[in-house]
Amino acid sequence: MVHVRFEGRSYDWTERELNITAALSDTEIRARLAGRFDVGVDRLKDYVIDRTAGGDLIVRPEAVYG
Known part of the structure; x- marks a missing residue:
């Protein structure tokens, strides 16, 4: 599963x-998602890609605290 x-x-x-x-690679995943959303890959440059122990991918904006 890929959760975005x-x-x-x-x-x-x-x-x-x-x-x-x-x-x-994270770069390849971002490029494929950019194509899916029909946006430039630069829109996803700050997104984090987490790989779970179960094999799922979680793609999310980078969390900023403070």
């Missing part, structure tokens, strides 16, 4: 739907 939080909305897709695997 983008511009205040949450999306869930299977890896197959996005042609993404956890083995891809």
Whole structure:
């Protein structure tokens, strides 16, 4: 499962739907998601990609505290 939080909305897709695997680099994952959202990859440059122990991917904006 790939869970994405983008511009205040949450999306869930299977890896197959996005042609993404956890083995891809963060850069490749961001590029594929940018294509899915039809935005420039620079819009996702500050997004964090977490890989869970179960093999899922969580893509989210970087958290800023303080």
